[in-house]
Amino acid sequence: MSSCEARGDRVEELHQQVSVMRREIKNLRRLLGSAAGSHRKHVASLRSLVSNMGHEGSALPQAAPNAGTLEQGNIQTVPIGYISSCFSVKNGTPRQPTICGPSRATLRVRKSVFNNPEHALLGLEHFSHVWVIFLFHKNGHLSYKAKVKPPRLNGQRVGVYSTRSPHRPNALGLTLAKLDRIEGDTIHLSDIDMIAGTPVLDIKPYIPDYDSPRSRSGADVEPCGSDVEPQEIAPVALDEVTAITQLCENSGTSSSEAHENIHINVGEKAKINGQKGDAVLRSAASNISTHLNTVLREVRAYVDDTDPPEWNGAEKPTRPSDSPESNPPESAQHSSTLCFGASTIAGWVREPPVSGLEVRFTPHAERELERFLPPDHSGAPGDDRPRFNFLCSAGEAVAAIRGVLSADPRSVYRRTRCVDRLFFFTLDTAHITCWFGRGFAEVLRVQPVELEPKKLST
Known part of the structure; x- marks a missing residue:
């Protein structure tokens, strides 16, 4: 009976080994296919380059051998x-x-x-x-x-x-x-x-004026009144829109109360700038208030899933929930977009399936981290404590480690296949050892980089 059980265990062990070997062979085939594809691309690129040199090299002026390189698509870069x-x-x-x-x-x-x-x-x-x-x-x-x-x-x-x-x-x-x-x-x-x-x-x-879409949104604002000069109303309109938005968001007042406050501010400005300024500002505020009322009604109707007055008898704009697939599958939910001012981004960027992690330090790791000296610290003679090259203090190192680990730096493979393994990374002159649990990461050890191989071998 015992011999049969031993044979059965041996057979099961052999089956497991075969499964592991099959997975490794599959991975090797994938790597080989990828390498072969990359090799073919490089060979094709070299052949194209040699062919272009043979056909077009003689046509280039001798005085300027690099002339026309960019126009021909040959991009040469040198690290600065x-x-x-x-x-x-x-x-x-x-x-x-x-x-x-x-x-x-x-x-x-x-x-x-x-x-x-x-x-x-x-x-x-x-x-x-x-x-x-x-x-x-x-x-x-x-x-x-x-x-x-x-x-x-x-x-x-x-x-x-x-x-x-x-x-x-x-x-x-x-x-x-x-x-x-x-x-x-x-x-x-x-x-x-x-x-x-x-x-x-x-x-x-x-340069935010060029690189940020938020700063570009003001360039699309058109004059609100036809009887007002654009040069006079454009800066006023932007100021009033900002004031209305901030007043509604920060103080929590209704749109009508915000309009009244804006009219009060406009009146105060008019006393300073004269009757002409008063007429211009009040006209701008009135037009902005009307426009804001319309926008607020549309937003409220969109949220409440009701048609605003302007849509009665007209075609209603399409909402994502109006489509036949009102409940998209889990894989498609993260492809939605989020709006921020004049730009939109994929929803998974701000709301990813992977949540942030709580970062903990063991008392031993905290003591080891406190031993590190800042770069400009003049230690006593014979002080062999480790020293940072970039980080200014142990507190800054703690903040940096928290930033790295809270975003879960592991790959998908490590999250799923190597859950119980330790995770190592280097920050400045410190070698950090940590492990991950359900919803948290814990730092176990902080060693100087030069000591790390010796410590790991023992």
Whole structure:
């Protein structure tokens, strides 16, 4: 009887091993297919390049061998510098710059690009934020797909161009970083999501008047009255709309009360600016009040699912709930859009299926983190405590760790297949060990990077 049970256990064990081998073979086939596809693309690209050189190389002027390169689609890029960051590896690096505010980096412009790199940065100190265009140089094998699985969607597939996945045909990254200061040819940045060694292709100043859709919405406002000069009414209309909106949102007053308050403000302005200003402001306020009444009625009717007076006898605008599929499936609910001023975004960006995590520290991890010294700290002779290179204090390190872990930096594979395994990442000169539970992440250990291999081997 015991021999039969032993044979049965052995057979079951062999079945499990076979299943594991089949899964590994399947994964290897996928990798091989992806590598073969990438190889074919590279070979086709090289053949096209050689063919163009053979047919068009002789037609180029000898005095300018690079003339017409951009017009022919041959784009040549040279990194202007490389990032020195508090993140040294991909694991644990934030996916977006706003996730970890205390994250810091420096960018030094190469002298091979400009003889005087500091001249290229002249005037940039007047801006608070900059766009950083860089390369995802740690992508590994150059493979990409039309559909990807963003970690925030927890395994659901969407088009690659509706995400910020690093795996794309052209591995370009874009980050809006905070500009802390400029020292000579070096830019000091914070709120970043780039790892050390990232090649930077370009930097551009962030200008809200050009880059933010909210600031563009005012350009579409048309004069409200035909008997008023546009130059006189346009700035007044914007001010009054802002006043009405803030009054309704902040004080909780009704639209009629808001209109009365606006008329009072208009009267006060008219006493200062004279009778002509009084007529202009009151006309603008009256027209804005009428327009606001209409908008409020339409919004209220839309929310209450009733037709406003203007829609009686006319075709009612289509709502998502009016379609035959009033209750979309779970996979489609996250593709809805959210409106913010003059722009819209996918609903899953603000309301992802993956919720934020509570971050905890064990007492041992807190004590280890307190040992780290800031970069400019002048310690006593013989003090062997570890020192940060970018982070200014242990409190700032705590905030950075919370920012990284609260957004759940694990991939979908690790969330589903490696739930019980420890998670490691590097922040500045600290190597962090943590584990994830249901709705939380707990930091277990914080060790200096140079001690991490020795500690792990014991």
